[in-house]
Amino acid sequence: MTDRYAVAGNPIAHSKSPFIHAQFARQTSQDVQYERLLAPLDGFRAAVENFRAAGGRGLNVTLPFKLEAFELAQERSDRAADAQVVNTLKFDGSTLYGEGTASDELYVAAKALADREGTILNNHVGFDLDLATAMERNWGKPRFVHLAELGVLGPNTTFVHMNLIRDEEIDPIVQSGLSIVWCPLAYVSRGTPLRAHTRIPDMKKRGVNVALGTDSARQSSAGDAGFLALQLAGGAGHAMVSEDVFEMLTIGGAQAAGLSHLIGSLSQSNALIVVPETTTSVDAGAIVDVLVLDRNF
DSSP states (O other): OOEEEEEEESSOTTOOHHHHHHHHHHHHTOOEEEEEEEOOTTOHHHHHHHHHHTTEEEEEEOTTOHHHHHHHOSEEOHHHHHHTOOOEEEEETTEEEEEOOOOHHHHHHHHHHHHHHTOOEEEEESSSHHHHHHHHHHHTSOHHHHHHHHTOOSTTEEEEEOOOOOGGGHHHHHHHTOEEEEOHHHHHHTTGGGTOOOOHHHHHHTTOEEEEOOSSTTTOOHHHHHHHHHHHHHHTTOOOOHHHHHHIIIIIHHHHTTOGGGTTOOOSSOOOOOOOSSOOSOOGGGOOOOOOOOTTO
């Protein structure tokens, strides 16, 4: 009998979880169907109950429902109870069991693996301000202070969103050499600017590598992200110019993706748009979508 699982979120169409879990199932000879579940923003509980009634065995939970999943769970692991966040729901008989799989041990192991394999450790952090606050409450300190103490920050770590940056986190972020992927439309999509001005433009001025992203292709084009970044930076008191946007779209993106060694190159194996090593005299009107293509991806 096929076991049904899903990842629940909103948006969710961009999730690669079904592909990843299909590979796990194939490699371990499991009969599993894993799908995406788009839950309405005001209907997460109903979506969970409907999936369970249709034969689902459990759910992974992504944004913006991790806090709601915690409230929904009838039983929780100690780790989930401490963090007050649930990202995994197990339908165990009549009980809904909640687990939080993010842990210090996972961070340390993931960083060690990235170091060993010479690759980038990529993590989405700080999209949801309430979830960011829950992480701080669990750790008893700002998130990047804690991560620095764990030893998991470095030039091969890339963090997406970063909508909340505390004063105490500035030094650990700057000193580590990490990269930030800023998603301007995701930042404004939930009214975040009304609660916290972005500090990413300030981080860039302090020397932190910043790339521009869209979080999912249907949110915006890269060009839209650049235009919005200019407006948001000015509103936050750290005005940017067109050259800054062009740099984030090209050189910054290459570094965040671990592709700095390909900047300015073009070969038969890599269909890579040539990017200059400096960005000067850039016309804002000329900034359009920039794509980096590689047959090895």
